[in-house]
Amino acid sequence: MASAPRDLGDLARRIVTCRRCPRLVKHREAVAAVPPPRYHGQHYWARPLPGFGDPKARVLLVGLAPAAHGGNRTGRMFTGDRSGDWLFRALHEAGLANQPTSTHPGDGLQLTGAYITATLRCAPPANKPRPVEIERCQPYLLEELALLTEVRVVVALGKIGWDAYLRARRATGQAVPRPLPRFGHAARASMPDGVVLLGSFHPSQQNTFTGKLTRPMLKAVFVLASRLATRSGRDGSRGRPPR
Numbered sequence: 001m002a003s004a005p006r007d008l009g010d011l012a013r014r015i016v017t018c019r020r021c022p023r024l025v026k027h028r029e030a031v032a033a034v035p036p037p038r039y040h041g042q043h044y045w046a047r048p049l050p051g052f053g054d055p056k057a058r059v060l061l062v063g064l065a066p067a068a069h070g071g072n073r074t075g076r077m078f079t080g081d082r083s084g085d086w087l088f089r090a091l092h093e094a095g096l097a098n099q100p101t102s103t104h105p106g107d108g109l110q111l112t113g114a115y116i117t118a119t120l121r122c123a124p125p126a127n128k129p130r131p132v133e134i135e136r137c138q139p140y141l142l143e144e145l146a147l148l149t150e151v152r153v154v155v156a157l158g159k160i161g162w163d164a165y166l167r168a169r170r171a172t173g174q175a176v177p178r179p180l181p182r183f184g185h186a187a188r189a190s191m192p193d194g195v196v197l198l199g200s201f202h203p204s205q206q207n208t209f210t211g212k213l214t215r216p217m218l219k220a221v222f223v224l225a226s227r228l229a230t231r232s233g234r235d236g237s238r239g240r241p242p243r
Contacts, residue, residue: 007055007147008050008051008055008144008147008148011050011140011143011144011147012050012051015048015049015050015121015140016047016048016049016050017047017048018048018121018122018140020136020137021122021132021133021136021137023124023125023130023133024120024122024123024124024129024133025122027068027122027123027124027125028046028047028048028068028072028122028123029046031044031046031068031069031072031123032044032045032046032072032073035069035073036069039069039073042073044072044073045071045072045073045074045075046072047075048121048122049066049071049072049075049076049077049118049121049122050121050140051077051115051116051117051118051144052076052077052111052115052116053111053114053115053116054111054112054113054114054115055115055147055148056113056150057111057113057114057115057148057150057151058113058114058150058151058152058153058229058230059096059113059114059115059151059152059153059154059155059222059225059226059229060114060115060117060145060148060151060153060154060155061087061114061115061116061117061154061155061157061161062117062118062119062141062154062155062156062157062161062162062164062165063077063078063116063117063118063119063157063158063161063202064118064119064120064127064129064157064158064160064161064202065118065119065120065121065122065123065124065127065129066118066120066121066122066123067080067081067083067123067127068123069081070083070084071123072122072123074103074104074105075104075105076102076104076105077116077117077118078102078116079102079103079104079105080102080103080104082203082205082208083202083203083204083205083208084102084203085101086203086208086213086215086218087157087203087218088100088101088102088109089101089215089219090203090215090218090219090221090222091111091114091222093219093222093223094219094222094223094225094226095112095113095226096111096112096113096114096222096225096226097109097110097111097112097114098110098111098112113226113229115144115148115151117141117144118161119134119137119141119160119161119164120133120134120137121137121140127204129160134160134164138164138167138168138171141164141168142168142171142172145168145172146172151195152194152195152196152228152229153195153196153197153198153225153228153229154195154196154197154198155198155199155200155221155222155225156183156197156198156199156200157200157201157202157203158183158200158201158202158204159183159199161202162183162187162197162199163183165197166180166181166197169191174191174192174193175191175192175193176191176192177189177190177191177192181197183199184199185199185200185201185213185217185221186198186199186200186217186220186221187199196225196228198221198224198225198228200213200217200218200221201213201217201218203218
C-alpha cells in the first residue's frame, strides 16, 4: 500500500488508475465496449470509482459496487441507475442532498454532511464480487475512513457494505461489538467509540420491485442517520446518541 494520502483528492487519483483485479478490469471494459441499445453512443467511464461527497461528512454510506451501466457509465457512484434514483431522493428528503436526482457529474448535485463510498470500486459480474477482490479493494476504504474524521453514523446499504465496515474497523485495530452485530434493515449497532452503524436493504431493483424495500423504509433510515449525526455533534460525543 502506498503512503497515506494527503487528502481525498489524492486518494481519488490513485483509485481511478487501479487495475488490481483482472476479472473486474475485463468486465468493466467489456460492458463499456458493447453497451445496451439505450446507451449506444455514450462514452463510458469504465474505470474504478472513488467515493464522493462532503469531506466533513458525519454520515457515511457504504454500498456494494458501481453498477455496470450506472456508475461504470457515468463516473459517479449510484448515478445513472434506478438504485441511485431511490437513494438520492431519500437523501434529499433527509436533508443530506440538495436535489433528489443524480444523472451525471456536473449536474449540480451536492451532498451536505454525507459521503458515499463502496466496498468495491469496479462493477463485478452479476453484482457478485469475489472475496479476494473485496480484500484487494479494502485499503481504499481504510484510507477514506482515516480521512473522513467527522463520521459519526455509517449507513450500510446491504450486508456486503455492513460486513465491509466491520471488517475495516478490525483491520485498523478499532474495537467492534462482540458478538458481531447482524445485518438487517433498520438494524442499529453502537461501536465502542460511539459511531453508530445502521443497516438498510440495498435499493437494488431486486429489492424495490418486489417491495422488500419501500421508499418510506429507505427515507426513515436516512432521517434517523441525520438525526443521530446532528445530536452527536451537539452533545460532543463521537456518534453516541444521547439518552
